[in-house]
């Protein structure tokens with residue numbers, strides 16, 4: 114099947130997602146696995162032929178994948194868009210359970226239902242910054258390739274700070290200007306990616322105004338958001354939660370964020386996220 118054939122198989126058009134910062138065109142596609150390549154011990158880079166999603170995706174969006182045509186697992190699984198273009202979408206998938214195991218074992222030619230692009234996107238067009246500091250941990254590095262590509266096309270300087278427990282957890286696939294931090298010191302800076310960020314902020318701010326874009330485990334994001342607030346640096350973080358539908362119907366993805374009145378409020382991460390302003394992180 115060619116990618117054009119695949120594109121004709123959009124099976125339905127869902128109602129627009131009002132949280133998305135552009136005209137939404139979420140589609141449920143029969144996508145074909147074009148390639149699947151293991152890039153680390155437990156992470157596979159999966160390329161899907163799906164022209165509609167590739168055409169409308171924005172950095173930070175995710176897709177919700179039915180990993181097979183049975184009811185086991187019942188729910189789709191959400192994955193950040195690692196890269197998009199030329200009629201294809203790439204996903205970086207870490208095996209942690211049954212769904213990701215099945216997905217990572219899909220051979221080229223396998224057809225799957227893929228819903229997307231979903232969620233909001235990183236604010237690459239925000240004003241007042243010169244350097245984009247992309248801070249990621251573990252599989253949180255997945256959306257950074259697409260983000261870096263967009264930022265580079267806009268003429269922004271991009272710095273990638275990538276953290277992991279050991280060097281085997283670092284996933285710099287397709288990224289440039291990388292600085293690494295490992296908990297055990299097996300690669301780059303010996304310590305957390307937050308400590309690496311803290312050490313680099315004086316030189317980053319001396320060169321211009323930075324803006325932080327972060328994705329990774331929630332405790333890491335909380336710490337990065339708190340540090341950014343205290344340092345007076347604008348930040349946005351891409352969160353994860355358990356998800357069901359992916360477009361605001363099942364209420365399975367509620368997370369607490371700070372409210373303007375100083376309290377907290379609940380949002381549906383699939384609609385108002387996954388990217389939120391670092392200042393809203395609780």
Ligand SMILES: Cc1cc2nc3c(=O)[nH]c(=O)nc-3n(C[C@H](O)[C@H](O)[C@H](O)COP(=O)(O)OP(=O)(O)OC[C@H]3O[C@@H](n4cnc5c(N)ncnc54)[C@H](O)[C@@H]3O)c2cc1C
Nearest residue numbers: 190191192193205206207209210211212213255353354387
């Ligand atoms: C917006 C969004 C973007 C994501 N992007 C990516 C991505 O680019 N690459 C990627 O590999 N994964 C990503 N994830 C996480 C991915 O969706 C889950 O790892 C996947 O759904 C797990 O499915 P499973 O059937 O393999 O595991 P399950 O059998 O469902 O779960 C196995 C174990 O992992 C735990 N678990 C399940 N989901 C998560 C989670 N989100 N975080 C932490 N623990 C979890 C479960 O509680 C359970 O203990 C993303 C999640 C969200 C919400």
Ligand code: FES
Nearest residue numbers: 357358359364383
């Ligand atoms: S995943 Fe269903 S409402 Fe968000």
